[in-house]
Amino acid sequence: MHNASYYKGLFFLITCFFITLLLISPVAQTDSAKKILDKEEEIREQMLQITQELGVTCAACHEVNDFKKASKPSFQIAREHLKVVQLLNSNGFDGKHGPQATCFMCHRGKLKPDYTEALLKKALKISPPHNK
Ligand code: HEC
Numbered sequence: 001m002h003n004a005s006y007y008k009g010l011f012f013l014i015t016c017f018f019i020t021l022l023l024i025s026p027v028a029q030t031d032s033a034k035k036i037l038d039k040e041e042e043i044r045e046q047m048l049q050i051t052q053e054l055g056v057t058c059a060a061c062h063e064v065n066d067f068k069k070a071s072k073p074s075f076q077i078a079r080e081h082l083k084v085v086q087l088l089n090s091n092g093f094d095g096k097h098g099p100q101a102t103c104f105m106c107h108r109g110k111l112k113p114d115y116t117e118a119l120l121k122k123a124l125k126i127s128p129p130h131n132k
């Protein structure tokens with residue numbers, strides 16, 4: 001027959017075994033991998049959003065066989081405009097106390113926003129065409 005301290009010892013050994021299993025399990029190692037995935041997920045969401053806001057497909061800016069390539073002119077412009085939107089977001093246009101800056105605020109679902117339209121209307125108001 002085994003005495004109480006035998007069972008205590010056995011229990012202790014089994015506990016140690018499971019703690020060791022926990023420590024060497026991949027859970028401890030997935031932390032950094034998760035961060036990268038979060039970043040990828042973030043990029044994915046952002047890309048889907050700008051695609052909708054400009055009314056285009058990914059191919060408008062990307063070589064679809066290599067998304068890291070920066071060869072298309074629209075990619076370069078988009079990068080500049082991403083900075084503009086970021087700048088606006090970090091200077092009050094963050095959607096918390098008012099409007100949030102997005103591509104849509106200018107592009108309105110079009111790759112080439114018609115930014116002369118508003119100016120033209122204004123110009124016509126100030127100096128209506130003279131047709132005497
Ligand atoms: C209006 C232009 C535009 C559209 C449309 C667009 N992207 Fe992008 N994409 C960019 C720019 C600019 C960057 C670089 C962002 C940066 O430098 O932070 C980028 C970055 C990326 C990256 C990261 C590349 C790297 O270097 O790691 C991926 C992946 C990506 N886009 C996928 C997509 C997918 C998928 C779509 C379609 C759903 C899409 N993009 C639509 C402009 C665009």
Ligand code: HEC
Pocket residue numbers: 050054074075077078081082083084085102103104105106107111112113115
């Ligand atoms: C403050 C207004 C404004 C914002 C915000 C803005 N854009 Fe633009 N974008 C413009 C204007 C205006 C043009 C047209 C410039 C031209 O025709 O020369 C343009 C042109 C572009 C073009 C080139 C289109 C082409 O092929 O001629 C791309 C690509 C683009 N924007 C991407 C973006 C993306 C992506 C965002 C959001 C991250 C964004 N823009 C946000 C005003 C804006």
